Amino acid sequence: MVSVLNTIDTGHEDMIHCADVDYYGLRLATCSSDNSVKIFDIKSGAQTLAADLKGHRGPVWQVAWGHPRYGNVLASCSYDRKVIIWKEAGPGDWTRWYEYSNHDSSVNSVAWAPAEYGLIMACGSSDGSVSILTANVEAGTWDCKKIPNVHTIGCNTVSWCPATVPEPAFDQRPNKTNLAVKRLVTGGCDNAVKIWKEEGDRWEEEKRLELHSDWVRDVAWAPSVGMPRHQIASCSQDRRVVIWTSDDLVTWQPTVLNNFDDVVWNVSWSLTGNILGVSGGDNKVSLWKETNEGQWVCISEDTNTATAPASQQASGGPNNFIPEQRTL
Structure with a gap:
């Protein structure tokens, strides 16, 4: 069962995204x-405010932790067109490591x-482009590349393909690790899901997946742990979640997971890639799993969840679908 384990009073003075x-x-x-x-430090069930970071001049839509092999690093993006990379220099001492401001509209x-690829960040913007920021950790510098015209009107969401090639769970070949070519999946205001592949020093559109009839709000590429195939989940303002499945990255088969009662804002895979979490404008969180017959079934649902979804509006304007929430 999905259940609320704890509630945190964040002290935010406006909606949490x-x-x-x-x-x-x-x-x-x-x-x-x-x-x-x-x-917040949340170990042992306690919640202690560890840092209050001020640097953006507009609503902050999303935060994302980097992998700990590169230290304690956190990225944030905002309506102010900026991406800020925060780094903990010492216990509780957070500084602005890098600030990227080369987008013409809200970064969503x-x-x-x-x-495995290094310290690399992708950010999608309402200007329709995606930027790839690559850190030289030793030098403390960043290289930036922009993919133009990713989505007309705006890009709402971006997710990376796993670095390792999907293999069967019981592959007996020892010490075999295949690094895949870098790929991204994006979703935007053109109702499309797109897959992008790095070709040399450029990024090219590899596949356009069309089934949604309204803005795509979130995409998530499933981890490849023990899975001999690729899976992407997408959700939309059309109230649908679609699971895209491929064995060869060429042909993608869509499966509509469910038609929900309200806008679906977020999709998130479990670490093993076999359970999908879904949340939307009805303030519900549900967990879905594929049966041996290939059918997706809801295995748990919390109808009392009141956490505001992590929505990024491509327009950067008010979002009438989200109730105001300042606690988690």
């Missing part, structure tokens, strides 16, 4: 329309690449 737990489950980052990012989504 995103909450993200770090790799070890010891810290929680939140962001809000009050222009701030907050970090940030996502770290798999750690």
